[in-house]
Amino acid sequence: MVNNKIPQATAKRLPLYYRFLNNLHIQGKDRVSSKELSNAMKVDSATIRRDFSYFGALGKKGYGYNVDYLLGFFRKTLDQDENTPVALIGVGNLGTAFLNYNFTKNNNTKIEVAFDADPSKVGKSIGKIEVHHVDDLEAHIGDIQVAILTVPVSEAQPMTDRLIQSGVKGILNFTPARITVPNDVRVHHIDLAVELQSLVYFMKHYPLDVE
Amino acid sequence: MVNNKIPQATAKRLPLYYRFLNNLHIQGKDRVSSKELSNAMKVDSATIRRDFSYFGALGKKGYGYNVDYLLGFFRKTLDQDENTPVALIGVGNLGTAFLNYNFTKNNNTKIEVAFDADPSKVGKSIGKIEVHHVDDLEAHIGDIQVAILTVPVSEAQPMTDRLIQSGVKGILNFTPARITVPNDVRVHHIDLAVELQSLVYFMKHYPLDVE
């Protein structure tokens, strides 16, 4: 279960590899080289080979990788067979978009339940997911361990504390707040305003640069 | 203009620093230490000092940093005085959320124009931004250089090519497609499905880990 041999940079690329291999599989391709993968995913081919090599020798020299074998391997590694339920907190602009989309393509994660504080949203269903009042969080969250946080920034820390109280161990945080959590809880921040500004900064200050 | 002395990792944190300093300024705080910044932004204090030091000696030993001075400095560095117009392509779930939000808080970026291929969306205004038909892209995009791409994955590459034809130099790409661009165009991928899966992977395989 503990797998600290895999560099974090590699771990972040695994879902990308998985999705791309799945697409190749659907297209009926049975063989692929690190060079082809590199062109398609914009990751250096040596990096791809190095990443794969942490899991052992998955390819054949002079041939490349067998798509089905590799896909099966990553399916197990990423636990794609067991589903991971997710809770969404804050059914506003972003939350609604996520509910409608719901990450179901090539994916083992699914939003199972949503919460909002606004009575006019409670009781509705969006993308087949029912919206509960956030006061009933504890009653409906069950043992879900993953939460997507799309509440106003002022609610971010209080809601985080409550989620952790309910047993949540991972939060995908879209608010600009840098939330504080115990160190057995993992938070990934996706700060869209920062991403946009940072793109602009790079455009102005790193002309002709490579990605 | 060219500023290749600044490490990329540092550059990515600059907008975060700017926003946080702006909040301190609004709160009327006039002094801050790297330690306080570290607690609030969850970035190691030595990293913060190192980041700042690329721009010169901005602080005072034994005192910390003057909030207004630092803020003014970052405002210039991040060109916060000049506005950067942005085009949004694809007014679906995500695109609508972005239009409603529109990045206007503490921010010099603003979506000025939106495009969609669906006639039922064209002509409407969302968050005060008018939606044009994508066929009229060239007529309405003007000299906007930054685009947010929220179209279906199959449209990602064709739309990218067309945007570049129109002079776009930076794309914030929310589609799962790894788009191909000339090397004077910068692309930042935000792959939400990958982010969610990667969070789950880290939760399962790196227990008790630090962020």
Added chain:
DNA sequence: AAAAAGTCGTGAAATAATTCACGAACGAGT
């Protein structure tokens, strides 16, 4: 006025990640 406490800026060390480059192995063609 002197001592104590605080904090920056940074050289150097440590850690992390990427990239080069090549030997070994394999497949395909003749």
Added chain:
DNA sequence: ACTCGTTCGTGAATTATTTCACGACTTTTT
């Protein structure tokens, strides 16, 4: 069966980033 071209896996080099740790200087306290 042999040769040629391909592609992996990886040691070593390189590059990037973070972190330690301390001297220098400022502010605060007594």
